[in-house]
Amino acid sequence: MDDFYKEYILDHYRQPRNFGSLEGATAVAEDLNPLCGDRIRFEFKVDPNGVVEDVRFSGRGCAISQASASMLSETLRGMKLADVARLDKQTVLDNVGIGISPARLKCVMLGLKVAKSAALGEIAGWPEEEQST
Amino acid sequence: MDDFYKEYILDHYRQPRNFGSLEGATAVAEDLNPLCGDRIRFEFKVDPNGVVEDVRFSGRGCAISQASASMLSETLRGMKLADVARLDKQTVLDNVGIGISPARLKCVMLGLKVAKSAALGEIAGWPEEEQST
Amino acid sequence: MTSLAPADAKASRVQLDFPILRKPTSRGRRLVYLDSAATSQKPQAVIDALVRYYSEYNANIHRGVYEIAELATEAFEEARAKVARFVNAAHPAEIVWTRNATEAINLVSHSWGLEHLHPGDAIVATQLEHHSNLVPWQLLAKRTGAELRFIPVDERGVHVLDNLDRLLDGAKLLALSHVSNTLGTIAPLERLVDAAHRAGALVLVDGAQSVPHFSVDVRALDLDFMAVSGHKMLGPTGIGFLYGKRTLLEAMPPFLTGGDMIRSVAYTQTDFNQIPWKFEAGTSNVADAIGLGAAIDYLNELGMDWVRAHEVRLTAYALERLVELAERGLAVYGPPGAEPRAGVISFNLGDIHAHDLASILDTDGICIRAGHHCTMPLMERMGWPATARASFYIYNTEADVDALIESLQKAAKIFKLA
Amino acid sequence: MTSLAPADAKASRVQLDFPILRKPTSRGRRLVYLDSAATSQKPQAVIDALVRYYSEYNANIHRGVYEIAELATEAFEEARAKVARFVNAAHPAEIVWTRNATEAINLVSHSWGLEHLHPGDAIVATQLEHHSNLVPWQLLAKRTGAELRFIPVDERGVHVLDNLDRLLDGAKLLALSHVSNTLGTIAPLERLVDAAHRAGALVLVDGAQSVPHFSVDVRALDLDFMAVSGHKMLGPTGIGFLYGKRTLLEAMPPFLTGGDMIRSVAYTQTDFNQIPWKFEAGTSNVADAIGLGAAIDYLNELGMDWVRAHEVRLTAYALERLVELAERGLAVYGPPGAEPRAGVISFNLGDIHAHDLASILDTDGICIRAGHHCTMPLMERMGWPATARASFYIYNTEADVDALIESLQKAAKIFKLA
Ligand SMILES: Cc1ncc(COP(=O)(O)O)c(C=O)c1O
């Protein structure tokens, strides 16, 4: 686990990308890890084609959850919302680069969980024929 | 414990002495052993000098509790109530004659407990100067 | 030894896994343990699981970041998953750890019961219930103004279903034991669950005496709740569980509150965790949950079909041999034959009180139970002040039954029965 | 090794009694266990008591006539007597077995609380409480219309008593932790109990973090209730106890109901047993109660005065060495110095989140806790998202502190702190 705290992780922890909130966000979700208290919030602005135009995240917590959310936020811009909803764990694991212990897996995955639930919540509000796009 | 079930114990179990209830009893108590369900009731008729004139017991339960109560009933007739209240465990153990296991001690002692509580209940109702006689 | 029936040979091998059965009693006899309905003995594998936990990875769970805390959390949740698979629950979240079956029943009576019972509603039990599946409903009835009704049993302790639909009319809950701990009666669950559901009632099954002895499938039986004790199924004392359908558990308010069952807490306001943790307040009994997991592994290894077949065979043999004592005044209670009952036989011998019988048998190293077996109302209804009870499990053999019969003969002699 | 202080030498010997501390971790390091406030490790003597119980005299208690049932009953009740002596209760009947401190608090909140709290009454706690001594009172307040108030603490986590009498005005209960699990603060109990009693309130003390660490005398302190967990004081998981004054317990209605806590039962009516059994429904956690008895024997053997002195010494040493990390941005929380606190130190290092710190320390075989320590409202009040916490017990030595410091230095380097 000490190998985990690489330069780029600490950089994302201390200078999180896309941090803050988004005027006119259309899709928002927030969650916390009740075991450790880490919180993440994702806000998306989605264009009429269902593409993530802009993204912000906010929250507090350990380097793992915050850096992982920060890196994820960079991936999300320009993605179709439907693809965000389908993102799998490997994406995030690829981002952070190194295997981590089961107890901390929840920290890595918190941002993903929140981003997906924001996307799913938004998609659920669409007319039915667009939901599978 | 199998040595315990002597002839005279079985005799008291099957032909309990002083079994039944007493017309005009002045002191009465009843109790049960909640662990096994054994029940004993003692009834005394007490003369003006505080002496047990007549005694009956009733109840149901194992040979140990019933024989022990039966033997005790024979001891009680003619005793001063104050002495009944002061009876100790040894009296009963002498009656039954043989050591028994801790779990069954409660069975042996149930009759004694009830007889003493009948005596104490009656004494508590006396004028204060007579209570210590 | 060559004359041992194959099933008995297996039970003899099983015996070797139980340290308490390998040691002679204080009187130098081998222990003949015929009181598994009260609590079962524990195989070495279960004891080892406890020792391993405390010697290698004891730690508080769920919040620990370090390695042994992760190992403990994993083993604890894996034990829950084993329980879920054992009773065929749809998901481990449907299994809530409790101290024992009694606490599981209380959880439902407090959490679900206080919310759903109203004056005029009925709770239906049977005349066979253990106090643990009776007193909580008495109190719930008193607190809510609901009515408590009983499905009667006949003289053999078999359910009488003639008025079932009338009894269930207006019922919100049917709470009944799957197997009677006093008589061994197996309840006709399919029929009862179906009638209860048609009447709009939920069904809580007291599985304390069934789950240890044969395979119980909560989904096939469509049970809403089931309460079970670990200590009767080879597990440690202090652990048991409630099964509840997910949607029911999710809708229920918490019962015990405190650490671990929360999502977030402020000074004046609390959000609760998801199931099953919502119902598990404070530090869990981690070691014993893991121990129960090991017990389930052991039972699965034996196969629950073998367990049941072995007990039926042994019960049939015991019923057969008990006939030898008929002329001494032996009365055997419960359903006729071995098939409609679990491995439980209640009886009385002449006018020997059950406690005296148990004391005499104890001197021969034989453990039976005597008394009301926590079913006082049933005893009253049957008119028995007490009964003696022998109950069987995987480690009992025909030799145990033979020892029982011999010792009963001795008791009859001591008490000079005809 | 010749340079070891005498007290440390004793702790090193104590270490040998704990199998988990004798084995290297998966990374080949020795285990440095600094999380005893979460749960303690278990000495061989406690493990042996469990093994002996299951291997030699496992049986259901209280109703068994046979020998092993008598042995089990005796050992179980003797363990209760040991607990009673350990906290100087007047009688073993004043000790009720529970799963943990949390259940003990819930017992009081349900049984005593629902009967005695009314709209307009107050329950008073402190800002330091563990969720287990907070959430039950929140719910009780909600159910009864009572008001929940808090005795404040200052920035060091020390009780502020300025408005004590006003806070206690109209209070029926003062419920407070003797020792804060997050900051180690020892509550000024004499003063608080006196003020509460003068205001007509009862006092419930959460002794989860005090009873394991120094001698607590419930009669000298005149406590009305005290809740304790066995697993934090060398005992097994799954066992704890409630102390209650006899007259209070006797007047309280039962909480959990079922087998064993009854005197007699009919289908529609039940008489309850005497204390303590009135509160112990269903089969008890026999083995773990006996295990807790063995833990108390072990602590008595060491002497609670030594336990306290050892922890104060070790805490002082740790506080001293932590100063070396001040320039890296170390913040230490809690009361000033080692004397006014138990062996608990909460801290943060620079901008390293406590979870990251715990993960890095874990790679060195060092177990600390990180997070909110089940005191979310306190963390909020203090403005800390999380803290790291090291806590000490009898088996910790200065070498453990040295390992902690070294690993913290390494973490500072990884995170490139100043
Ligand atoms: C101060 C305090 N109170 C209560 C508890 C709850 O103890 P348990 O989880 O064993 O019920 C704890 C321990 O977590 C504690 O530290």
Ligand SMILES: Cc1ncc(COP(=O)(O)O)c(C=O)c1O
């Ligand atoms: C049928 C039945 N229900 C409930 C119980 C209660 O189990 P426990 O005491 O383990 O809670 C028992 C065992 O005593 C039982 O036999």
